[in-house]
Amino acid sequence: MHVIGTAGHVDHGKSTLVHALTGIDPDRLREEKEREMTIDLGFAWLTLPDGEAVGIVDVPGHRDFIENMLAGMGGIDAALFVVAADEGVMPQTREHLAILDLLGVSAGVVALTKLDLAESEDASGEWVELVAADVSETLEGTVLESAPIILVSARTGQGLDALLAALQGVLAQAKPRPDRGRPRLPIDRVFTISGFGTVVTGTLTGGCFEVGQEVEVLPRGLKARVRGLQTHKQKVERAVPGSRVAMNLSGVSKADLKRGDVVTIPGWLQSTVLVDVQLRYLPAILRPGLRREPSGERSGQAQRPLRHNTQLKFFSGAAETMAHVRLLGQDRLPPGQSGWAQLRLQEPIPLVKGDRFIVRIPSPSATVGGGVVVDPHPGRKHRRFRPEVLTRLETLAQGSPAEILLQALERHGPISARDLLSTSGLGETSPEPLAQLLDEGQAILLGPQVSRKQEARITKQLASSNQLLATRGWWSTLVERLSRELSTYHQRFPLRAGMGREALRSGLRLEAKVFNAALVRAVAEGLIVDEGATVRLPSHAVRLNPEQQQQVDILLARFHRQPYTTPSVKESVAAVGEEVLGVLVARGDLVQVSPEVLFLPKTYEEMVARIRAHIKQEESITLAQTRDMLGTSRKYAQGLLEHLDEVGVTKRVGDERVLR
Numbered sequence: 001m002h003v004i005g006t007a008g009h010v011d012h013g014k015s016t017l018v019h020a021l022t023g024i025d026p027d028r029l030r031e032e033k034e035r036e037m038t039i040d041l042g043f044a045w046l047t048l049p050d051g052e053a054v055g056i057v058d059v060p061g062h063r064d065f066i067e068n069m070l071a072g073m074g075g076i077d078a079a080l081f082v083v084a085a086d087e088g089v090m091p092q093t094r095e096h097l098a099i100l101d102l103l104g105v106s107a108g109v110v111a112l113t114k115l116d117l118a119e120s121e122d123a124s125g126e127w128v129e130l131v132a133a134d135v136s137e138t139l140e141g142t143v144l145e146s147a148p149i150i151l152v153s154a155r156t157g158q159g160l161d162a163l164l165a166a167l168q169g170v171l172a173q174a175k176p177r178p179d180r181g182r183p184r185l186p187i188d189r190v191f192t193i194s195g196f197g198t199v200v201t202g203t204l205t206g207g208c209f210e211v212g213q214e215v216e217v218l219p220r221g222l223k224a225r226v227r228g229l230q231t232h233k234q235k236v237e238r239a240v241p242g243s244r245v246a247m248n249l250s251g252v253s254k255a256d257l258k259r260g261d262v263v264t265i266p267g268w269l270q271s272t273v274l275v276d277v278q279l280r281y282l283p284a285i286l287r288p289g290l291r292r293e294p295s296g297e298r299s300g301q302a303q304r305p306l307r308h309n310t311q312l313k314f315f316s317g318a319a320e321t322m323a324h325v326r327l328l329g330q331d332r333l334p335p336g337q338s339g340w341a342q343l344r345l346q347e348p349i350p351l352v353k354g355d356r357f358i359v360r361i362p363s364p365s366a367t368v369g370g371g372v373v374v375d376p377h378p379g380r381k382h383r384r385f386r387p388e389v390l391t392r393l394e395t396l397a398q399g400s401p402a403e404i405l406l407q408a409l410e411r412h413g414p415i416s417a418r419d420l421l422s423t424s425g426l427g428e429t430s431p432e433p434l435a436q437l438l439d440e441g442q443a444i445l446l447g448p449q450v451s452r453k454q455e456a457r458i459t460k461q462l463a464s465s466n467q468l469l470a471t472r473g474w475w476s477t478l479v480e481r482l483s484r485e486l487s488t489y490h491q492r493f494p495l496r497a498g499m500g501r502e503a504l505r506s507g508l509r510l511e512a513k514v515f516n517a518a519l520v521r522a523v524a525e526g527l528i529v530d531e532g533a534t535v536r537l538p539s540h541a542v543r544l545n546p547e548q549q550q551q552v553d554i555l556l557a558r559f560h561r562q563p564y565t566t567p568s569v570k571e572s573v574a575a576v577g578e579e580v581l582g583v584l585v586a587r588g589d590l591v592q593v594s595p596e597v598l599f600l601p602k603t604y605e606e607m608v609a610r611i612r613a614h615i616k617q618e619e620s621i622t623l624a625q626t627r628d629m630l631g632t633s634r635k636y637a638q639g640l641l642e643h644l645d646e647v648g649v650t651k652r653v654g655d656e657r658v659l660r
């Protein structure tokens, strides 16, 4: 699943476009309706042509509400960057673009909207061409540099299909949000619903939540329980990363919670007030209200260098607080440059290494920079000019070997340990990071199951082996797909013991090597049962319905009445159907000795014993002797004897059978 965020100047048609694409009006507040302007975040969703459901966060464009906009940007996978074709690039076009750039939202589509208006003013289309060229130039050197530009009108519907196709295209490129088993839901709304109680919403990253689960809300560390989950107004048992989630919480009241708090699982995430960051300072203050000069000069004002000890407003996830900036290694950070800094936050915020943030000057408010959290818990105030402090930050920013490995594993999907180590550039000589990933459960081994302790111990051999590894997220997705495939199959074919391996493999679209290894682990974990040629869910058992059972009872009664001259296969099929007869044979309720002949197992065993005994005494038996001894006909006796030859009990010598 993915989430898209809108961006762009006020009144450029973002909300109207979202409405046209989704049928949902994202402006939900009364004040928004009255002022015809988005003030706070709005939410909608749509289904792409390929069937993927995508959440949309619609943000306000007005300069007074940039901070509300920031609360909606955390966790988005792609931007729907809107520029009105009649007006072109405006101040918040630039400011929102700078924010997307600082947050690293690299997937996006540009919608040049209000095409109908632009064309009614200039039918030649030259104006629109000029605006498009200007937009491309504005995007140069930013994360959206290569984003497709689509001409649309929300009013006439022109270009909307092309826009959807383009969104689908960029999302297909965006890698899915990883499941690291560490879910975080930064709260962007809190409300109550009568009869349900407290509900929070947000964009989920890092892991899944399940109904019934115990959760913790940071920074206050409140304990709560998940009473219900929804994605796009649909109830779900499990919410997945990269989706919009509404979570009904018990154990906390609305008054306990606010925008910016983070819902997570207990025991791993801690709030912090001291953070080491890599800070990028924008080249120019994106001061609101400045128009683009006719000469082509970029809007904005030359910025003064950022001084040590400056107070800035800090935004990350959906949270905001004041931050005191301590520059490390320099006294001033020149415009357009990056540097190390230690931020002291006024209020604690739960942050994780790699989190992005934005900083703004408070008054007159404007976005001045942003960056990446390098160490959320440095523990103490750094000496500002110590080389070892800076070296440590540089190393941290590059990522630990385990992080590099995990990223490579996320990119590649299941891969052998040896190939993983070599593609990530770490080499077989350093199996420790691999052991760490296995220890933490971030990576798992496919193939025979081993305990975590063993996993760590065998890492050394593993580092040079072909044993396949996968991320925990890949595995849990696979487990879900596996059980979905099998349960669909069991529903369709309730009388079959299981699903053929090959059919399952092609349903899962896995290469044989990965499939086989994954199946071994799934069997070992008891997720599926291996029936030889087929596999099934542990819960699946072949069950006859009452009508089928009745037909079976009647048929078996006939077998009991005439055990040696039994109903033929043809008659049996006529009585219960081919599938049910297959079940009876598979279960051993009947033994099939030839294409025509079936016996009850008791009769079969008795006949075999009598034939054996006869041969033991007389050295051999003929077809006629068998027929007479069993009081049956030639057809049955022949079927039985040929079957016994085949399974190796007897051997034919001329017209007689002897024991093998």
Ligand SMILES: Nc1nc2c(ncn2[C@@H]2O[C@H](COP(=O)(O)OP(=O)(O)O)[C@@H](O)[C@H]2O)c(=O)[nH]1
Pocket: 008, 009, 010, 011, 012, 013, 014, 015, 016, 017, 036, 037, 038, 061, 113, 114, 115, 116, 117, 152, 153, 154, 155, 156
């Ligand atoms: N003619 C025309 N008007 C549009 C179009 N899209 C939006 N508008 C109008 O432009 C105004 C601002 O739109 P809105 O969606 O609120 O802009 P936002 O501030 O970017 O969300 C509204 O009056 C819309 O009806 C369009 O494609 N064509």
Ligand SMILES: [Mg+2]
Pocket: 014, 015, 016, 037, 038, 059, 060, 061
């Ligand atoms: Mg709007």
